[in-house]
Amino acid sequence: MDTATIRFTDRMGLLFEAEGRPRIAGRIFGRLLVSEDPRSLDQLAEELGVSKASVSTNARILAAMGVLERVCRPGDRHDYYRAAPDLFSRTMAERLGRWQRFTEAVGEARRTVPIRSARVRARLRGYEAAYAYLADAIGAALREWDERRESPPLASGGRTR
Amino acid sequence: MDTATIRFTDRMGLLFEAEGRPRIAGRIFGRLLVSEDPRSLDQLAEELGVSKASVSTNARILAAMGVLERVCRPGDRHDYYRAAPDLFSRTMAERLGRWQRFTEAVGEARRTVPIRSARVRARLRGYEAAYAYLADAIGAALREWDERRESPPLASGGRTR
Protein backbone atom coordinates (compact mmCIF):
# COMPACT_ATOMS: atom_id res chain seq x y z
CA MET A 1 0.00 0.00 0.00
CA ASP A 2 1.27 3.47 -0.84
CA THR A 3 1.85 6.20 1.70
CA ALA A 4 -1.34 8.11 0.96
CA THR A 5 -3.47 5.02 1.43
CA ILE A 6 -1.78 4.19 4.71
CA ARG A 7 -2.34 7.74 5.84
CA PHE A 8 -5.99 7.57 4.84
CA THR A 9 -6.72 4.23 6.46
CA ASP A 10 -5.09 5.37 9.69
CA ARG A 11 -7.09 8.56 9.67
CA MET A 12 -10.25 6.60 9.11
CA GLY A 13 -9.27 4.37 12.02
CA LEU A 14 -8.98 7.38 14.29
CA LEU A 15 -12.33 8.71 13.13
CA PHE A 16 -13.96 5.39 13.91
CA GLU A 17 -12.29 5.35 17.28
CA ALA A 18 -13.66 8.81 18.02
CA GLU A 19 -17.13 7.42 17.45
CA GLY A 20 -16.63 4.56 19.84
CA ARG A 21 -15.82 1.85 17.32
CA PRO A 22 -12.70 -0.28 17.00
CA ARG A 23 -9.85 1.40 15.20
CA ILE A 24 -9.28 -1.63 13.02
CA ALA A 25 -12.84 -1.44 11.76
CA GLY A 26 -12.14 2.03 10.48
CA ARG A 27 -8.95 0.96 8.77
CA ILE A 28 -10.69 -1.93 7.08
CA PHE A 29 -13.44 0.36 5.94
CA GLY A 30 -10.96 2.93 4.66
CA ARG A 31 -9.01 0.33 2.77
CA LEU A 32 -12.09 -0.97 1.01
CA LEU A 33 -13.32 2.53 0.28
CA VAL A 34 -10.40 3.17 -2.06
CA SER A 35 -10.34 -0.32 -3.52
CA GLU A 36 -12.18 -1.31 -6.64
CA ASP A 37 -11.89 -5.04 -6.19
CA PRO A 38 -13.29 -6.84 -3.17
CA ARG A 39 -10.55 -7.97 -0.80
CA SER A 40 -10.13 -11.18 1.12
CA LEU A 41 -9.55 -11.44 4.86
CA ASP A 42 -5.96 -12.47 4.24
CA GLN A 43 -5.31 -9.54 1.95
CA LEU A 44 -6.73 -7.11 4.45
CA ALA A 45 -4.84 -8.67 7.35
CA GLU A 46 -1.56 -8.44 5.49
CA GLU A 47 -2.09 -4.96 4.06
CA LEU A 48 -3.15 -3.49 7.36
CA GLY A 49 -0.68 -5.47 9.42
CA VAL A 50 -3.22 -6.95 11.82
CA SER A 51 -4.31 -10.41 12.77
CA LYS A 52 -6.78 -12.28 10.64
CA ALA A 53 -8.93 -12.78 13.71
CA SER A 54 -9.45 -9.05 14.05
CA VAL A 55 -10.21 -8.64 10.38
CA SER A 56 -12.74 -11.44 10.47
CA THR A 57 -14.55 -10.09 13.51
CA ASN A 58 -14.58 -6.45 12.48
CA ALA A 59 -15.46 -7.07 8.85
CA ARG A 60 -18.45 -9.06 9.97
CA ILE A 61 -19.52 -6.27 12.31
CA LEU A 62 -19.21 -3.71 9.51
CA ALA A 63 -21.20 -5.96 7.21
CA ALA A 64 -23.90 -6.23 9.86
CA MET A 65 -23.92 -2.44 10.07
CA GLY A 66 -24.48 -2.39 6.35
CA VAL A 67 -21.46 -0.36 5.28
CA LEU A 68 -19.60 -3.41 3.95
CA GLU A 69 -20.77 -6.28 1.82
CA ARG A 70 -19.57 -9.82 1.81
CA VAL A 71 -19.16 -11.33 -1.62
CA CYS A 72 -18.19 -14.82 -2.63
CA ARG A 73 -16.98 -16.23 -5.90
CA PRO A 74 -17.87 -19.60 -7.38
CA GLY A 75 -15.10 -22.10 -6.86
CA ASP A 76 -13.34 -19.92 -4.35
CA ARG A 77 -13.56 -20.57 -0.65
CA HIS A 78 -12.38 -17.12 0.35
CA ASP A 79 -14.69 -14.50 1.76
CA TYR A 80 -14.34 -11.12 0.11
CA TYR A 81 -15.54 -7.78 1.34
CA ARG A 82 -16.21 -4.55 -0.46
CA ALA A 83 -17.76 -1.19 0.35
CA ALA A 84 -21.54 -1.31 0.11
CA PRO A 85 -22.88 0.10 -3.17
CA ASP A 86 -25.37 2.42 -1.47
CA LEU A 87 -22.72 3.48 0.98
CA PHE A 88 -23.99 6.96 1.63
CA SER A 89 -27.55 6.08 2.54
CA ARG A 90 -26.20 3.24 4.67
CA THR A 91 -24.00 5.47 6.74
CA MET A 92 -26.82 7.96 7.02
CA ALA A 93 -29.18 5.28 8.21
CA GLU A 94 -26.56 4.18 10.72
CA ARG A 95 -26.16 7.68 12.11
CA LEU A 96 -29.85 8.40 12.08
CA GLY A 97 -30.43 5.16 13.94
CA ARG A 98 -28.12 6.15 16.75
CA TRP A 99 -29.83 9.47 17.01
CA GLN A 100 -33.17 7.71 17.12
CA ARG A 101 -32.10 5.58 20.07
CA PHE A 102 -31.21 8.81 21.78
CA THR A 103 -34.60 10.31 21.01
CA GLU A 104 -36.32 7.16 22.19
CA ALA A 105 -34.66 7.58 25.56
CA VAL A 106 -36.00 11.14 25.70
CA GLY A 107 -39.44 9.77 24.94
CA GLU A 108 -39.18 7.25 27.73
CA ALA A 109 -38.18 10.02 30.10
CA ARG A 110 -41.17 12.07 29.10
CA ARG A 111 -43.46 9.14 29.78
CA THR A 112 -41.94 7.77 32.98
CA VAL A 113 -40.08 10.50 34.80
CA PRO A 114 -42.32 12.57 37.09
CA ILE A 115 -41.74 16.10 35.83
CA ARG A 116 -43.44 18.96 37.60
CA SER A 117 -42.25 21.70 35.27
CA ALA A 118 -44.41 22.31 32.22
CA ARG A 119 -41.44 23.92 30.53
CA VAL A 120 -39.37 20.75 30.81
CA ARG A 121 -42.21 18.63 29.48
CA ALA A 122 -42.49 21.00 26.54
CA ARG A 123 -38.73 20.76 26.01
CA LEU A 124 -38.87 16.98 25.76
CA ARG A 125 -41.91 17.00 23.53
CA GLY A 126 -40.27 19.63 21.35
CA TYR A 127 -37.14 17.54 21.02
CA GLU A 128 -39.07 14.50 19.91
CA ALA A 129 -41.16 16.49 17.45
CA ALA A 130 -38.09 18.15 15.98
CA TYR A 131 -36.41 14.80 15.51
CA ALA A 132 -39.45 13.34 13.80
CA TYR A 133 -39.67 16.33 11.51
CA LEU A 134 -36.02 16.26 10.63
CA ALA A 135 -35.88 12.51 10.10
CA ASP A 136 -38.73 12.95 7.68
CA ALA A 137 -37.00 15.79 5.87
CA ILE A 138 -33.80 13.78 5.63
CA GLY A 139 -35.65 10.83 4.17
CA ALA A 140 -37.30 13.07 1.59
CA ALA A 141 -34.00 14.75 0.70
CA LEU A 142 -32.34 11.39 0.26
CA ARG A 143 -35.06 10.16 -2.06
CA GLU A 144 -34.80 13.37 -4.02
CA TRP A 145 -31.06 12.93 -4.32
CA ASP A 146 -31.45 9.40 -5.57
CA GLU A 147 -33.98 10.53 -8.16
CA ARG A 148 -31.64 13.21 -9.36
CA ARG A 149 -28.86 10.69 -9.75
CA GLU A 150 -31.03 8.21 -11.56
CA SER A 151 -32.41 10.70 -14.06
CA PRO A 152 -29.19 11.88 -15.69
CA PRO A 153 -28.46 15.39 -16.99
CA LEU A 154 -31.57 16.70 -18.70
CA ALA A 155 -31.38 19.63 -21.05
CA SER A 156 -33.36 21.75 -18.62
CA GLY A 157 -30.96 22.06 -15.75
CA GLY A 158 -33.54 23.21 -13.38
CA ARG A 159 -35.10 21.54 -10.44
CA THR A 160 -35.85 24.36 -8.05
CA ARG A 161 -34.71 24.18 -4.50
CA MET B 1 -33.82 11.20 42.66
CA ASP B 2 -36.68 8.87 41.87
CA THR B 3 -36.29 5.49 40.21
CA ALA B 4 -37.38 6.63 36.75
CA THR B 5 -34.86 9.46 36.73
CA ILE B 6 -32.05 7.16 37.83
CA ARG B 7 -33.06 4.75 35.10
CA PHE B 8 -33.09 7.52 32.54
CA THR B 9 -29.74 9.04 33.53
CA ASP B 10 -28.10 5.63 33.45
CA ARG B 11 -29.57 4.90 30.04
CA MET B 12 -28.29 8.23 28.79
CA GLY B 13 -24.89 7.37 30.22
CA LEU B 14 -24.81 4.15 28.22
CA LEU B 15 -25.88 5.97 25.05
CA PHE B 16 -23.06 8.43 25.50
CA GLU B 17 -20.65 5.60 26.10
CA ALA B 18 -21.75 3.92 22.89
CA GLU B 19 -20.76 7.09 21.07
CA GLY B 20 -17.32 7.17 22.60
CA ARG B 21 -17.96 9.71 25.33
CA PRO B 22 -17.60 9.35 29.08
CA ARG B 23 -20.52 7.70 30.75
CA ILE B 24 -20.68 10.36 33.42
CA ALA B 25 -21.12 13.03 30.77
CA GLY B 26 -24.26 11.27 29.62
CA ARG B 27 -25.63 10.99 33.14
CA ILE B 28 -25.01 14.68 33.79
CA PHE B 29 -26.70 15.53 30.54
CA GLY B 30 -29.65 13.29 31.32
CA ARG B 31 -30.08 14.73 34.77
CA LEU B 32 -30.16 18.29 33.44
CA LEU B 33 -32.49 17.33 30.62
CA VAL B 34 -35.28 16.55 33.08
CA SER B 35 -34.49 19.40 35.45
CA GLU B 36 -36.09 22.79 35.24
CA ASP B 37 -33.65 24.58 37.51
CA PRO B 38 -29.94 24.78 36.78
CA ARG B 39 -27.93 22.53 39.07
CA SER B 40 -24.64 23.11 40.82
CA LEU B 41 -21.61 20.85 40.62
CA ASP B 42 -22.21 19.70 44.18
CA GLN B 43 -25.83 18.86 43.51
CA LEU B 44 -24.92 16.85 40.43
CA ALA B 45 -22.08 15.07 42.19
CA GLU B 46 -24.33 14.05 45.06
CA GLU B 47 -27.35 13.10 42.96
CA LEU B 48 -25.32 11.01 40.55
CA GLY B 49 -23.01 9.59 43.20
CA VAL B 50 -19.78 10.60 41.51
CA SER B 51 -16.84 12.76 42.44
CA LYS B 52 -17.02 16.50 42.03
CA ALA B 53 -13.87 16.35 39.95
CA SER B 54 -15.62 14.27 37.31
CA VAL B 55 -18.64 16.50 37.28
CA SER B 56 -16.50 19.59 36.87
CA THR B 57 -14.50 18.16 34.01
CA ASN B 58 -17.38 16.59 32.11
CA ALA B 59 -19.77 19.48 32.56
CA ARG B 60 -17.18 21.80 31.09
CA ILE B 61 -16.70 19.47 28.14
CA LEU B 62 -20.44 19.33 27.53
CA ALA B 63 -20.65 23.10 27.76
CA ALA B 64 -17.85 23.36 25.20
CA MET B 65 -19.82 21.00 22.97
CA GLY B 66 -22.74 23.37 23.30
CA VAL B 67 -25.30 21.00 24.77
CA LEU B 68 -24.99 22.46 28.26
CA GLU B 69 -24.86 26.03 29.44
CA ARG B 70 -23.09 27.43 32.44
CA VAL B 71 -25.07 29.99 34.37
CA CYS B 72 -24.10 32.07 37.36
CA ARG B 73 -26.17 34.02 39.84
CA PRO B 74 -25.28 37.33 41.40
CA GLY B 75 -23.96 36.97 44.94
CA ASP B 76 -23.49 33.23 44.50
CA ARG B 77 -20.11 31.70 43.89
CA HIS B 78 -21.48 28.39 42.63
CA ASP B 79 -21.41 27.40 38.99
CA TYR B 80 -24.70 26.11 37.69
CA TYR B 81 -25.38 24.14 34.56
CA ARG B 82 -28.54 23.63 32.55
CA ALA B 83 -29.50 22.06 29.23
CA ALA B 84 -28.90 24.47 26.36
CA PRO B 85 -32.06 26.22 25.16
CA ASP B 86 -31.54 25.35 21.50
CA LEU B 87 -30.67 21.81 22.45
CA PHE B 88 -31.90 20.12 19.33
CA SER B 89 -30.02 22.20 16.80
CA ARG B 90 -26.94 21.91 19.00
CA THR B 91 -26.95 18.14 19.01
CA MET B 92 -27.66 18.15 15.31
CA ALA B 93 -24.73 20.45 14.66
CA GLU B 94 -22.56 18.19 16.77
CA ARG B 95 -23.54 15.10 14.82
CA LEU B 96 -23.33 16.82 11.47
CA GLY B 97 -19.86 18.05 12.40
CA ARG B 98 -18.62 14.56 13.05
CA TRP B 99 -20.03 13.42 9.77
CA GLN B 100 -18.31 16.30 8.06
CA ARG B 101 -14.92 15.29 9.44
CA PHE B 102 -15.60 11.90 7.98
CA THR B 103 -16.46 13.35 4.61
CA GLU B 104 -13.37 15.54 4.71
CA ALA B 105 -11.27 12.43 5.08
CA VAL B 106 -12.97 10.99 2.01
CA GLY B 107 -12.12 14.19 0.17
CA GLU B 108 -8.50 13.93 1.17
CA ALA B 109 -8.42 10.38 -0.07
CA ARG B 110 -9.87 11.41 -3.40
CA ARG B 111 -7.19 14.06 -3.78
CA THR B 112 -4.13 12.20 -2.48
CA VAL B 113 -4.63 8.47 -2.91
CA PRO B 114 -3.61 7.21 -6.34
CA ILE B 115 -6.76 5.51 -7.57
CA ARG B 116 -6.71 3.75 -10.89
CA SER B 117 -10.37 2.80 -10.96
CA ALA B 118 -12.71 5.40 -12.37
CA ARG B 119 -15.55 3.73 -10.51
CA VAL B 120 -13.87 4.29 -7.16
CA ARG B 121 -13.17 7.91 -7.97
CA ALA B 122 -16.81 8.34 -8.86
CA ARG B 123 -17.80 6.66 -5.60
CA LEU B 124 -15.78 9.12 -3.55
CA ARG B 125 -16.98 12.11 -5.53
CA GLY B 126 -20.55 10.86 -5.19
CA TYR B 127 -20.17 10.50 -1.46
CA GLU B 128 -18.93 14.04 -1.05
CA ALA B 129 -21.63 15.45 -3.30
CA ALA B 130 -24.34 13.55 -1.45
CA TYR B 131 -23.07 14.84 1.87
CA ALA B 132 -23.03 18.43 0.64
CA TYR B 133 -26.53 18.06 -0.71
CA LEU B 134 -27.87 16.52 2.44
CA ALA B 135 -26.14 18.95 4.78
CA ASP B 136 -27.80 21.70 2.80
CA ALA B 137 -31.19 20.04 3.00
CA ILE B 138 -30.81 19.51 6.73
CA GLY B 139 -29.93 23.14 7.25
CA ALA B 140 -32.97 24.21 5.25
CA ALA B 141 -35.25 21.83 7.14
CA LEU B 142 -33.96 23.12 10.44
CA ARG B 143 -34.61 26.72 9.49
CA GLU B 144 -38.08 25.76 8.34
CA TRP B 145 -38.74 24.02 11.63
CA ASP B 146 -37.62 27.04 13.59
CA GLU B 147 -39.88 29.28 11.53
CA ARG B 148 -42.80 27.01 12.11
CA ARG B 149 -42.19 27.10 15.84
CA GLU B 150 -41.81 30.84 15.95
CA SER B 151 -44.94 31.62 13.98
CA PRO B 152 -47.63 30.01 16.13
CA PRO B 153 -50.70 28.21 14.77
CA LEU B 154 -52.30 30.38 12.14
CA ALA B 155 -55.92 29.95 11.15
CA SER B 156 -54.86 28.63 7.77
CA GLY B 157 -53.23 25.43 8.78
CA GLY B 158 -51.39 25.11 5.61
CA ARG B 159 -47.74 25.27 4.95
CA THR B 160 -47.21 22.61 2.32
CA ARG B 161 -44.56 19.97 2.74
Next chain:
DNA sequence: TGTAACGTTCAGTGCATACTGAACGCACGA
Protein backbone atom coordinates in the same frame (compact mmCIF):
# COMPACT_ATOMS: atom_id res chain seq x y z
C1' DT C 1 -9.86 -41.05 4.60
C1' DG C 2 -6.51 -37.71 5.29
C1' DT C 3 -4.89 -33.16 4.62
C1' DA C 4 -4.81 -28.45 3.61
C1' DA C 5 -6.98 -24.10 3.59
C1' DC C 6 -10.57 -21.56 4.87
C1' DG C 7 -13.33 -18.55 8.65
C1' DT C 8 -14.50 -18.38 13.42
C1' DT C 9 -13.92 -18.49 18.37
C1' DC C 10 -11.86 -17.91 22.76
C1' DA C 11 -8.74 -17.14 26.55
C1' DG C 12 -5.10 -13.98 27.55
C1' DT C 13 -2.70 -9.53 27.39
C1' DG C 14 -1.79 -4.83 27.01
C1' DC C 15 -3.28 -0.32 26.56
C1' DA C 16 -6.10 3.51 26.80
C1' DT C 17 -8.87 6.23 29.56
C1' DA C 18 -12.71 7.22 32.82
C1' DC C 19 -12.90 8.17 37.36
C1' DT C 20 -11.27 9.20 42.12
C1' DG C 21 -9.10 11.70 46.12
C1' DA C 22 -6.10 15.04 47.51
C1' DA C 23 -3.70 19.15 46.66
C1' DC C 24 -4.02 23.59 44.64
C1' DG C 25 -5.34 28.46 43.31
C1' DC C 26 -8.43 31.86 44.04
C1' DA C 27 -12.02 34.99 45.66
C1' DC C 28 -14.65 36.50 49.33
C1' DG C 29 -15.81 37.87 54.19
C1' DA C 30 -14.53 38.46 59.08
Next chain:
DNA sequence: TCGTGCGTTCAGTATGCACTGAACGTTACA
Protein backbone atom coordinates in the same frame (compact mmCIF):
# COMPACT_ATOMS: atom_id res chain seq x y z
C1' DT D 1 -4.49 38.40 57.30
C1' DC D 2 -6.46 34.62 58.14
C1' DG D 3 -10.22 31.04 57.15
C1' DT D 4 -13.80 29.20 54.31
C1' DG D 5 -15.82 27.55 50.28
C1' DC D 6 -15.67 27.45 45.61
C1' DG D 7 -13.85 25.15 40.89
C1' DT D 8 -9.93 23.07 38.87
C1' DT D 9 -5.97 20.05 38.30
C1' DC D 10 -3.17 16.10 38.65
C1' DA D 11 -1.15 11.69 39.86
C1' DG D 12 -2.77 7.13 40.60
C1' DT D 13 -5.90 3.31 39.89
C1' DA D 14 -8.82 0.06 37.79
C1' DT D 15 -11.92 -1.16 34.57
C1' DG D 16 -13.18 -2.16 30.09
C1' DC D 17 -12.04 -3.55 25.61
C1' DA D 18 -9.38 -3.91 21.31
C1' DC D 19 -6.33 -6.99 19.60
C1' DT D 20 -3.53 -11.30 19.30
C1' DG D 21 -2.26 -16.28 18.76
C1' DA D 22 -3.67 -20.72 19.01
C1' DA D 23 -7.22 -24.06 18.88
C1' DC D 24 -11.40 -25.42 16.58
C1' DG D 25 -14.99 -26.80 13.10
C1' DT D 26 -15.84 -27.16 8.37
C1' DT D 27 -15.38 -27.83 3.56
C1' DA D 28 -13.05 -29.22 -0.70
C1' DC D 29 -9.90 -31.95 -2.93
C1' DA D 30 -6.22 -35.71 -3.11
